[in-house]
Amino acid sequence: MAMLPLRLPTIQNWSCHNCSGCCRQHLIEITDEERQRILDQNWQPNDGVPAGQPVVVPHHSSLFRKSYRLAHRDDGACVFLREDGLCRIHAKFGEAAKPLACRIYPYAFHPSGSRVTVSLRFSCPSVVANRGKSVVENRDELKSMQRLVVPDGTEMLPPPRVSQREKVDWNDFLRFVDCLDDVFADDDEPFIERLFRALQIVELIEQSRFHLVAGKRLSEFLDVISEATSEGDLPDPEKPNHAAMIQFRLLVAYYARRDTVADLNAGFAGRWRLLRAATRFASGRGNATPLQDCFHEIPFETIEQPFGGLPDGTDEVLSRYVRVKLQGLHFCGAAYYDVPFCEGFQSLALIIPSIFWLARWLAASNDRSSLTLDDVSKALAIADHHHGYSPMFGSGSFRRRVRLLASSGDIARLLLWYSQ
DSSP states (O other): OOOOOEEOOTTOBOOOOOOOSHHHHOOOEEOHHHHHHHHHTOOOGGGTOOTTOOSEEEEEEOSSOEEEEEOBOTTSOBTTBOTTSOBHHHHHHOGGGSOHHHHHTTEEEEEETTEEEEEEOTTSHHHHTTOSSBGGGGHHHHHHHHHHHSOTTGGGSOOOOSSSSOOOOHHHHHHHHHHHHHHHHOTTSOHHHHHHHHHHHHHHHHTOOOTTOOHHHHHHHHHHHHHHHTSSOOOOOOOOOHHHHHHHHHHHHHHHOOOOHHHHTTHHHHHHHHHHHHHHHHHTOSEEOOSSTTOOOEEHHHHHSOOSSOOTTHHHHHHHHHHHHHHTTTTSBTTTTTBOHHHHHHHHHHHHHHHHHHHHHHHHHTTOSSOOHHHHHHHHHHHHTTTTTSGGGGSHHHHHHHHHHHHTTHHHHHHHHHTO
16 A cells, blocks of 8 residues: 655654764563564673673563563663664664664654654654754665554544534644744744644633534635734733642652663662652752653752743744644654543643753753753753653643643743743
8 A cells, every 4th residue: 555645743853873872761662573583693791791691671560461671771771782872783783773763753744634643752862952954864774664653544534522522624734733833933923822822722722612614614714813812911920829739839840850771670769868858849949859860959949039030042942842842743643642632732841841840950950040052952862751751741630630730820930930
């Protein structure tokens, strides 16, 4: 069967720069076929794999299913990571011998009716920095990946819901996506204003019914609400209430986690450390408990102080991030815990003040009271490592947190408050 055409994020560049970050922080689950292929490669100490070091270990095990992943060394690195940042499997047997998850990272493929959209994970520093070749130049490589990861028949999959109670066909669903993308494409307007406006548009969409509004009439409706939200100034920053701040800090704590092999193997001590950290974040008193080496113990009061606004370059990085997620449908439906369009965008919007909070923590950890673009970029990579991939973010408690903050208007308040 002929492959569906790809929709690529033309605003994004990427090439691998062998930073090896993905080989240190991601757990690579492998298929039974990949496990057997790696075992048959017969890795020995002279290949750089220490004697007695397993190369494949159990990942999850139950009565009905047993899965495996690549092993990691004590320092957290994949067992196949060389000192020069390259992969031993790739070097000895070629790229095709690597597990599929390693080959496609940082790309993600999502069906969208008659097309397949491509997104990228911003947990990769080269994606955040927009380094390398244009994604368009990688089209042939992406087509090869598409053959491996996108099954036949995906054009028959229904689109995500618009809201909990509203459904439309694929053509109309993509009109909603394009409406928001057009907002963020207008770089004459500051990013914060664009995001604030997009949240207003989504709120109006969530309140509306579409069983009699489709096609051209839907486009006209979206034009009207987009124009209506373009008028007026941003309100003055207002700190959210105590209850909203508790919910937000708990969200930030999830984003701040690392969850490498070493963290997962920490046992009771590790779980106790996370519980203590959650208690600290819920109270907002004392010092923030570091959940990664890049963070230090910093008083919550310090992080909550204004940091003099956002550094130059922030608008470009964050608008590109949001647009890649929008164009790649990497924020709702099957690509994001099967949540509807409106809820998915609200969750995507909520990551932005979380990034600002983490960036402040990074700056304060380095004895600075103002942000740099590097702070924002690192915070983005830390947060996007989990966004859409950690099971916690698809849980009922997390989804209730997003809906609560959205319905109370606190996502917008958090955005304005932490952009100071």
